[in-house]
Amino acid sequence: MDSQVMREPRVLIFIHSLHGGGAERVAADLSAQWAQSGWQVSLVTQADAQDDAYALHPAVQRKILHTAGGGGGLRGIWANVRRVRALRRVLRDFQPDIVLGMMTTASVLAVMAARGLPCKVIATEHTHPPSQTLSGLWQRLRRVTYPHAASVVALTRGTADWLAQHVPGCKLAVIPNPVHWPLSRAEPVQMPPPAEGRRRLLAVGRLHPDKGFDLLIQAFASVAGQHPDWDLIILGEGTERARLQAQADAAGLQARVAMPGRVGNVGDWYESADLYVLTSRFEGLSNTLLESLASGLAAVCFDCDTGPREVVREGIDGVLVRPNGDVPAMAAALTKLMSDDAARQALARHAIEARERFSIQRVLGLWQQLFDDVRGQEK
Structure with a gap:
């Protein structure tokens, strides 16, 4: 033995x-x-x-x-x-x-x-x-x-x-x-377009109902008018693409919501973003949340039953939104950080500690x- x-x-x-x-x-x-x-x-x-x-x-x-x-x-x-x-x-x-x-x-x-x-x-x-x-x-x-x-x-x-x-x-x-740092690169490689002075809210995941991207588009639609220099990017692929695109179009956000699909160089997209958002109805342990923090992005997440609360340190590197699925609460949390560069950057400075924590x-x-x-x- x-x-x-x-x-x-x-x-x-x-x-x-x-x-x-x-x-x-x-x-x-x-x-x-x-x-x-x-x-x-x-x-x-x-x-x-x-x-x-x-x-x-x-x-x-x-x-x-x-x-x-x-x-x-x-x-x-x-x-x-x-x-x-x-x-x-x-x-x-x-x-x-x-x-x-x-x-x-x-x-x-x-x-x-x-x-x-x-x-x-x-x-x-x-x-x-x-x-x-x-x-x-x-x-x-x-x-x-x-x-x-x-x-x-x-x-x-x-x-x-x-x-x-x-x-x-x-x-x-x-x-x-x-979380692996630096993040790996694989095919397909698709580089983010030049920012040209615009800010980016980034979400990453399968286009599946569990990920709550419909809730995210609702929340973004309610604050987009207050933040005309911000766009929403949802990376990933899945069965909900057509429905989500129709939802964005119906909200008049065709030019402000982009869904580039699945990319193998997601690190470049984290680097080009200004804030990460997770609106999942259910999560295990979100790899994309870990990656976004390691990339130095502050995170705004629904406090679903498991996952984000064991990764995000509230007020240190991100914000947990309660109750889970509450679109007005998510919109309020997003607009607070979208309008406050100093607060967003303070959270981002601590976010990279995820490289060691995980x-x-x-x-x-x-x-x-x-x-x-x-x-x-x-x-």
Whole structure:
């Protein structure tokens, strides 16, 4: 047992795909850091590598199960049986000390596949569960399997509290996502247009109802007349594009609201902005909020159930708007900072402290402590 604890762990990360998203990026980042440290690391996906959005470190072993898809009903149940069997074969072959399930379904399957094997499974939740679209079957499987995991990691204390109440019996830990500084650049590269004396309010995220960009456009529309030199930019892509564009057009803001799409050089857009805004109805731990603070932007955020309140230090580097979803309250907070350069700059000076508060070194230290604790548990 002592020799097992002393040597570096063999880690297997299981995730549906690397096709893009916050958890997928964290999986690629963590695997790279651990591989650079000399650990044996394998990353296993159900989907193939054809549409990968993130490159893996060359020392990370990549394994593809080819088990994506499957449908619902009996076909879905049989597909999950196949996934568990396929993953169990990989576990027997790679013989990891620790299996890290990334997100709910991967975590559930990992616990099932590892049953009776000597490895320890760590489940993770990367979104706040009330915002998930999760079938009743998967919710029941989470309640049954998570208590058998060596640990369940939440990104925020709010999510950990939810799990403690709704998935009793879990051994819980809270580890945030790291922020990488300087920010990476990737395709597609689209440079922000010259400011030409105008100010920019920036929001970043999927064009999805959870992100509350409809509320943001309402709030901006109510203050745009008072701040004719400010424009709103919403970076990202998604199913709500047409509806949001129609909303901006109906408010007469065609020339003041821009949605350039998804960009791989978001750091250039943070640098060109004057204020960051987050109007999510639900959040896990917002990577874009971390990035904006690290870039030296003050942040105005709805105080949703989890996320911003564990990142933003009220009155130090940003503003938390209550109650969540209150458009007039958001408009008031925005107009206060949009009209006060000194207050905005004072918050921005402290915002860059996020580089240290959420540094990769600090987050890796939390993971190392968890791994040590998990490997020290009785078999």
